[in-house]
Amino acid sequence: MKHGTDLGILRTFLCVYRSGGVAKAAVLLGLSQPAVSRHLKTLEGIMGRPLFDRLGRGVAPTQAGVLLANQIAAHLDALEGAMDALPPPSATAPVLLGAPSDLLSVHVLPKLTPLLARGVDVHCRIGLSPELAQTLLHDELDLVVVTKIEQAPTKQLHLRHLREEEFVLVGRAGEAPYVPETDTRRFIGYSPTMPMARRYFRTCWGIQPPAPALTVADLRTVVAAVAAGTGLSVVPRYLAQEALDDGRLSLLHTPVAPVSNSIYLATRRGREHLPQIKAAFELLCPAI
Template identity: 35%
Template sequence: MDLALLRTFVTVHRAGSFTRAAALLGLSQPAVTSQIQALERQLGRPLFLRRARGVTPTSIGDELAHRAAPHLDALVGIAEAGLDDTVLPRSLHLIGTPEFTAERAVPALTELASREGPEFTLRASFGHAEEALEGLAAGRQDMAITTVRPRGALLTGTALCDEEHVLVAAPRWAARIGPGRLRRKSAATLDRLPLVEVHESLPLVTRYWGLVFDAAPAAPGAVIVPDLRAVLACAVAGAGLAVLPRYLCAGALEQGVLVALLDPVVPPLRTYFLAVRTGTLALPHIARAHDELLHAALDWY
């Protein structure tokens, strides 16, 4: 059985689409279709059911993928390990949310890059969860940090860490609310206070209000800025209340330029996932970056 045909088959099985598999393999869609048809002729059985959008593996297709994929991934790892002794450059393309990627992931991977030497290049870009997973699936990135767990066989996701969200404001707003008043009167106390957010839909505030107060925020956003670091700066400047990740505002809280308005028994959490294309952890430089982030995340909270 031709290994090239098996590689194409496994890629289609993981991608769920001839079109997406073709992009990952650097082939035309007709070439991918031709290779799958050739493999089906060799086996005498259909491997995929063609649908209006994508393909679905048959039981024979699933069995073949289960048996073949680990061995193909191992061969890729062997081939890549052989390249480690050369001077060929190795690039890691990472995508994730701007704040978390800049504040957490990039510093951790910079340490790896310094150990790997000049042959290793880290290229980071920013994007929201859907954009990150789409870019990863299309082969534009090697690794994605996202708040959405990837689905399907093409991508593999590992829980990286949980992010605690905190309701904060400058001291003058905290004094206006008064100590203990928020706990007694709940969200109604905040109805007329300005909010600082990353989007008009108030995603972090709405989620916090729902989980902690079982209510929706009544006030619209007074200041909308597209980056949580800008939200932090605006909150420190006194623009209004904000919901921020604790790691991002911990310094401001310690300095007293921000005040945590509430300490709920169960604080709202958001989980980050570390996603790669299935099989690419056989590549040593991707595997090392993956392990580096998982290890670094043990100290993140």
């Protein structure tokens, strides 16, 4: 579109126009109130003028809002009618889930079999926690797995504890213990910022880790690279344990207390009671 406006934003505008309020439109559209407000703000930015006057118990369209509604209403209604005439692809909408690849395969997907057995489709997206959290806030995902160290915007999210992960400093089998003051060996990171290594080094020694010589956004590949002698890394124990047990990796440091991090399942606040999202929470994070 010439102005960069998508149909979803126009649909939100028209629903607010017809219902007379952001809260009412949010219920009708199945969106959160912040999402509806954000759509209106985006459209008003594109139009360069306010489309509604905010009242105490709702909104009233401005002259520009009335004009826009008159121009688009018939077209959007025709599109809605055409879509309604199509047969639904499935009885229920899919759950859109995002997570880092290792957490998805080890701690998430194996627990979702009952959801699939109910006929609910699950579409997954792999990525880093900060990116996935932002995608969730833009209503492009229903659920994401986030970590505390990623500084997720918790005020906008409903979070439930998924698990704790312990971090270990590892090297290839036979490597000498790590000495932070003098060690010059290279590091491998999950990302350039190396949040796991930063947590580990700050907790154990009160310093920052060396910058990574190699980064790869897949922790299994990181573990394989360490076992091949490419460098050292701080990784979750559950991914390194098999290689530690069979002698391909060595622990290079034993902290006084385990260094761990909390992992959460998140949805946008206000959506946690939707049936399919609630079902996913119950399967992945059952109440103790």
